[in-house]
Amino acid sequence: MRALLILLIGVLVGANVVYFAMTRSVRDAGVQRDARVEPAERLAQHDRIDAGDAASVAVAPTAEPASGAQTPRSARPDSSPAPVDAVRAAASKPAGLIVPVRGVAAGTLVDTYTDARSEGRSHDAIDIMAPAGTPVLAVADGKVEKLFTSDRGGLTVYQFEPGGRYAYYYAHLQSYAAGLHEAQRIRQGEVIGYVGSTGNAxxxxxxxxxAIFLLGPEKRWWEGTAINPYPLLRASAP
Incomplete structure (x- = not known):
């Protein structure tokens, strides 16, 4: 009887040992599996960026260069290609122009092209001062494209040069020359109007x-790329 009791106790202890060993083995295997898989899953989660975050990353500003450091030319704003019209204007400008106000010498002209105007505008022209009624002359040969009255410019003339590449703009006129009309061919030095103060002058x-404008392919008299007339008129100085 005693031997049987000892045998039963031995069987129970052995079973517990086996159960404990099997449980530990399974738990260790699970830990090892988690150790292999979990880091990969966490990395995948960290690598995912939603659309909002992606947008903010895409537009994040770059750090400014340290004081005295040179910014690479490719990163400067002025490295962007110039507008096509501006490139064309710089490549070829009208020549042989005369001062379009009788009696005004080229050497007395003042460059007011970049002067500021109301509403954040730039002048984009030059002002040639003269007494009211002084004859205004065609700066070059060409054609009267448009006679127009505007709030700012007052009585105006738009003249196209013969090739239709440039428009010459005369504004604040007191009056037009007698008989002046649209589509009229005019010659350099011909009187087309008279100095005044119409419009906002x-x-x-x-x-x-x-003003001088480089015209686009549509040849619209009300559009164009402004060119500074000052150096072109000064070139006529003796």
Whole structure:
């Protein structure tokens, strides 16, 4: 009887040992599996960026260069290609122009092209001061494309040069020359109007507002790329 009891106790102890060993083995295997899989899953989660985060990353500003460091030219704003019209304007400009106000010498002209105007505008022209009624002359040969009256420019003339590449703009006129009409062919030096102060010009400072525009392929008289007339008119100085 005693031997049987000892045998039963031995069987129970052995069973417990086997059960414990099997449980530990399974738990260790699970830990090893988690150790292999979990880091990969966490990395995958960290690598995923939602659309909002992606957008913020894409537009994140780059750090400014340290003081004295040179910014690579490719990163500078001025490295962007210039507008096609601006490139064309720089490549070829009208030549042989005369000062479009009788009696005004080229050497007395003042460059007001970049002067600021209301509403954040730039002048994009030069003002040629002269007494009211002074004859305004065609700066070059060409054709009267448009006679127009505007709030700012007052009485104006748009002249196209013969090739239709450039438009010459005369504004604030007191009046047109007698008989002037659209599509009229005019010659350099011909009187087309008279200095005034119509539009938004001051009555106490009559002048000719003169501008030059490089026209686009549509040849629209109201559009174009402005070119500074000052150096072109100064070139006519003796």
């Amino acid at each position: 001051s009555a106490s400072a009559p002048h000719l507002h003169f």
